[in-house]
Amino acid sequence: MDIHEYQAKELLKRFGVQVPRGGIAYSPEQAVYRASELSGDKWVVKAQIHSGARGKAGGVRICASEEEVCDAAAWMLGRKLVTHQTGPQGKLVSRLYVEEATAIAQEIYLGFVMDRKLERVVVVASAQGGMEIEEISANEPDSIIRSVVDPAVGMQAFQAREIAFSLGLEPPLIAQAAKTIMGCYALMSDMDANMVEVNPMVVTRAGEIVALDAKISFDDNALYRRPEISELRDKSQEDPRETFAEDRGLSYIGLEGEIGCIVNGAGLAMATLDMIKMAGGDPANFLDVGGGASPERVLMSFQAVLNDPKVEAILVNIFAGINRCDWIAEGVVRAVRELDLDLPIVVRLSGTNVDEGRKLLAESGLAVIAADTLAEAADKVVTAWKDARYKEAS
Numbered sequence: 279m280d281i282h283e284y285q286a287k288e289l290l291k292r293f294g295v296q297v298p299r300g301g302i303a304y305s306p307e308q309a310v311y312r313a314s315e316l317s318g319d320k321w322v323v324k325a326q327i328h329s330g331a332r333g334k335a336g337g338v339r340i341c342a343s344e345e346e347v348c349d350a351a352a353w354m355l356g357r358k359l360v361t362h363q364t365g366p367q368g369k370l371v372s373r374l375y376v377e378e379a380t381a382i383a384q385e386i387y388l389g390f391v392m393d394r395k396l397e398r399v400v401v402v403a404s405a406q407g408g409m410e411i412e413e414i415s416a417n418e419p420d421s422i423i424r425s426v427v428d429p430a431v432g433m434q435a436f437q438a439r440e441i442a443f444s445l446g447l448e449p450p451l452i453a454q455a456a457k458t459i460m461g462c463y464a465l466m467s468d469m470d471a472n473m474v475e476v477n478p479m480v481v482t483r484a485g486e487i488v489a490l491d492a493k494i495s496f497d498d499n500a501l502y503r504r505p506e507i508s509e510l511r512d513k514s515q516e517d518p519r520e521t522f523a524e525d526r527g528l529s530y531i532g533l534e535g536e537i538g539c540i541v542n543g544a545g546l547a548m549a550t551l552d553m554i555k556m557a558g559g560d561p562a563n564f565l566d567v568g569g570g571a572s573p574e575r576v577l578m579s580f581q582a583v584l585n586d587p588k589v590e591a592i593l594v595n596i597f598a599g600i601n602r603c604d605w606i607a608e609g610v611v612r613a614v615r616e617l618d619l620d621l622p623i624v625v626r627l628s629g630t631n632v633d634e635g636r637k638l639l640a641e642s643g644l645a646v647i648a649a650d651t652l653a654e655a656a657d658k659v660v661t662a663w664k665d666a667r668y669k670e671a672s
């Protein structure tokens with residue numbers, strides 16, 4: 279789960295990381311009021327969306343007067359901001375964060391990620407942080423600092439100081455930078471985050487270390503024990519297809535293709551995506567219905583898949599152990615009738631109660647295409663999808 283920058287900064291502050299003062303605003307009037315609350319004569323108006331790279335898209339504006347704050351706020355609010363991380367549909371800006379502006383001497387990149395191969399948290403840092411970090415890491419990979427944290431002891435003060443030294447910071451800044459690094463790591467491990475990114479962490483002209491931007495992602499599987507984190511969730515920033523499925527306990531991930539998939543088990547679901555690709559199609563989603571799926575659950579899976587307007591055909595692939603093929607078939611029949619479906623549906627059933635399941639489908643009189651093996655099912659769904667496309671076009 280992702281959270282907004284202002285929420286991330288609030289958390290970082292609790293862990294001893296210095297952040298600029300600021301306030302949240304929902305309207306241009308409020309933005310001006312927030313600016314007036316903060317002393318100084320320069321403010322930054324920042325669009326709060328679950329995406330980085332806002333600066334290049336106009337979502338971060340430095341303002342030198344209340345009029346400018348008002349204009350920037352009016353421009354951002356209600357806008358779908360398109361960054362290179364949001365996809366072409368963009369993300370709706372409905373909250374702003376207004377901060378006191380910081381005079382920057384240096385922008386540093388500081389990231390904490392899970393390295394799955396090493397099974398460790400890795401700290402990634404660069405003395406040349408800011409908006410061009412992608413180019414720096416592509417063109418000058420050797421300039422990137424990496425430091426692996428031993429989970430048995432956690433981030434050690436000497437290790438944090440070592441990173442600070444490698445960044446080439448002046449001696450008076452080392453302790454502050456180390457404190458920031460320690461704070462980020464403590465947040466990550468205490469709050470079950472799987473990613474913390476501070477880009478940029480800046481050295482201010484006044485000689486302080488400040489987290490100017492912050493992005494934090496939390497482990498969904500640990501949210502049950504972090505109610506103070508789950509309440510930060512902003513569903514309006516999430517893929518509505520994924521939210522619908524997640525709210526119903528379905529494991530769903532939206533993809534780019536046209537062939538919807540309803541499968542049991544994550545492994546079989548992955549294999550199904552591969553087989554669709556090999557047959558010349560493109561899957562629209564990953565969906566695992568889980569074990570012991572009731573007909574209602576199958577019906578909900580159809581709804582989840584069909585929430586994606588790109589879906590033009592559906593493949594149901596069940597290898598039933600705990601599941602029952604007759605329940606799955608019943609769910610398919612209900613879905614076709616209740617949702618009034620007329621797109622091609624291919625069903626491959628195998629395992630527990632398979633004969634009952636196939637019989638149910640055959641006797642339903644519905645135009646559901648049956649298949650015996652996964653390879654056959656993948657071929658049939660891609661062929662049926664192409665035929666349907668051809669008919670539509672002619």
Ligand code: GDP
Nearest residue numbers: 322330331332333338379380408409477478491
């Ligand atoms: P992002 O583009 O979504 O990553 O948004 P950031 O919060 O990182 O802001 C983008 C860039 O705007 C930063 O890299 C800074 O160069 C600049 N910026 C942001 N806040 C300030 C500020 O208070 N003062 C100055 N001078 N620049 C800022």
Ligand code: MN
Nearest residue numbers: 330477478491
């Ligand atoms: Mn940033």
